[in-house]
Amino acid sequence: MKSNVGTLDRSLRIAAGLVLIGLSLSGVIGLWGLIGVVPLATGVFRFCPAYPLLGINTCKKS
Incomplete structure (x- = not known):
């Protein structure tokens, strides 16, 4: 599970x-x-299962 929820x-x-x-x-x-x-x-786990389906990622790119 890669985090996809930003700060x-x-x-x-x-x-x-x-x-x-x-x-x-x-x-x-x-x-x-x-x-x-x-x-x-x-919020706690920093992963939203709906985000990959919608192509959303609010984390900053590294």
């Missing part, structure tokens, strides 16, 4: 995931907020 993209994914999970756990948006696990995981 800004990673930060936004982690923040969005944590917000969604927090809202879900506090009961504001219900169980659908647990979908925040997906952006959180893709």
Whole structure:
């Protein structure tokens, strides 16, 4: 698994995931907020499985 999620993209994914999970756990948006696990995981592992299919790579070229 080669990383394809850049720094800004990673930060936004982690923040969005944590917000969604927090809202879900506090009961504001219900169980659908647990979908925040997906952006959180893709941010932590720096790999988005949809990016190769779409030809996207937000990592800086080395």
